[in-house]
Amino acid sequence: xxxxxxxxxxxxxxxxxxxxxxxxxxxxxxxxxxxxxxxxxxxxxxxxxxxxxxxxxxxxxxxxxxxxxxxxxxxxxxxxxxxxxxxxxxxxxxxxxxxxxxxxxxxxxxxxxxxxxxxxxxxxxxxxxxxxxxxxxxxxxxxxxxxxxxxxxxxxxxxxxxxxxxxxxxxxxxxxxxxxxxxxxxxxxxxxxxxxxxxxxxxxxxxxxxxxxxxxxxxxxxxxxxxxxxxxxxxxxxxxxxxxxxxxxxxxxxxxxxxxxxxxxxxxxxxxxxxxxxxxxxxxxxxxxxxxxxxxxxxxxxxxxxxxxxxxxxxxxxxxxxxxxxxxxxxxxxxxxxxxxxxxxxxxxxxxxxxxxxxxxxxxxxxxxxxxxxxxxxxxxxxxxxxxxxxxxxxxxxxxxxxxxxxxx
Numbered sequence: 001x002x003x004x005x006x007x008x009x010x011x012x013x014x015x016x017x018x019x020x021x022x023x024x025x026x027x028x029x030x031x032x033x034x035x036x037x038x039x040x041x042x043x044x045x046x047x048x049x050x051x052x053x054x055x056x057x058x059x060x061x062x063x064x065x066x067x068x069x070x071x072x073x074x075x076x077x078x079x080x081x082x083x084x085x086x087x088x089x090x091x092x093x094x095x096x097x098x099x100x101x102x103x104x105x106x107x108x109x110x111x112x113x114x115x116x117x118x119x120x121x122x123x124x125x126x127x128x129x130x131x132x133x134x135x136x137x138x139x140x141x142x143x144x145x146x147x148x149x150x151x152x153x154x155x156x157x158x159x160x161x162x163x164x165x166x167x168x169x170x171x172x173x174x175x176x177x178x179x180x181x182x183x184x185x186x187x188x189x190x191x192x193x194x195x196x197x198x199x200x201x202x203x204x205x206x207x208x209x210x211x212x213x214x215x216x217x218x219x220x221x222x223x224x225x226x227x228x229x230x231x232x233x234x235x236x237x238x239x240x241x242x243x244x245x246x247x248x249x250x251x252x253x254x255x256x257x258x259x260x261x262x263x264x265x266x267x268x269x270x271x272x273x274x275x276x277x278x279x280x281x282x283x284x285x286x287x288x289x290x291x292x293x294x295x296x297x298x299x300x301x302x303x304x305x306x307x308x309x310x311x312x313x314x315x316x317x318x319x320x321x322x323x324x325x326x327x328x329x330x331x332x333x334x335x336x337x338x339x340x341x342x343x344x345x346x347x348x349x350x351x352x353x354x355x356x357x358x359x360x361x362x363x364x365x366x367x368x369x370x371x372x373x374x375x376x377x378x379x380x381x382x383x384x385x386x387x388x389x390x391x392x393x394x395x396x397x398x399x400x401x402x403x404x405x406x407x408x409x
Contacts, residue, residue: 023040025061034054038055065346066307075275076276076277079320080263083259083260088117088147090114090153091149093110093111093112093113094111095108095127096108108126108127109123110125110137114146117219119217119220143172148172214255219251277340279340282313283345284312285310285314286311287308287309287338288308288343289307312325312327315336324336372394374393375390375391376390389405
């Protein structure tokens, strides 16, 4: 038998709430998990329902909710997009940027993909083009060849979110569908095509697609692309048969069925590694962010920064896997709809919230931490040199959370 506890927290000078606070919130305890906290307390204290009380205290701790990493499967089951009914009715688009400049001044590729046949257009562009210039290319290349798409999926790049671009598609009766903030998987098809383009730029037109069980060229035109291997199988006799329309419709049915099977397999494989997560409207959640330390005289180092900010109120549910949040005015530059993988349920909302003024969160949900003051300096001696160090307090952090950084001369 181990040593029996010699004090009851409900009796004498100790109170249960004070005991839990001392064992969890002080600079000596440093916010332990409920298991460690319970084992530390039971050596000296006991009260009825002690283990449950410790777990409840830890799970609603505001600091723990904001700074501790989650060790769970990613939230949000896979929700495949609806399969299009015909060619070039629903498309997706994205950019490959940062390429070497060509003699004609191009430094980027605009990738436009048909979501049914996987046929893609790779349009050379310059990253400085205006929305009007992109609209001209869109009309002359996509609309002239394939007609007006009914729905377009893209990320929230500045090229696609301008008022001019929205007015253009309103006049064409096309619906723009942007991916949720910090969740590029929504436009995963175009991202995947970008990888193919980067790996095999010249082979993409006749590349076999596993989901279609044929090449995009064959899915679009109903026949194989004429190559040295299939030169005699794509003549006029094969192209202009009387039943061409019927064969084209049959091809589309086959393509849609193959896509349905592929989506079903993708969902079953993905959902095994994910967990279903839902929130209630008018509830509160914390938003996942990624800190980037301000450089100045210090190296970039953000391991001790909070991983979540908030809590924020849920205003509306958008679809199956996204929620609209009520963000403060200083975060107005961020799109207010987020995928569930970026959210965590807030179990306790404090009456007085920590102010977010000065916390500049960017559109990609990162923010820069800035040093406030140097608390002390030191010099560490290694085998070959002396390293000047300084203990830095960062903005939105207490002195207890200060870190040692190398000081640049």
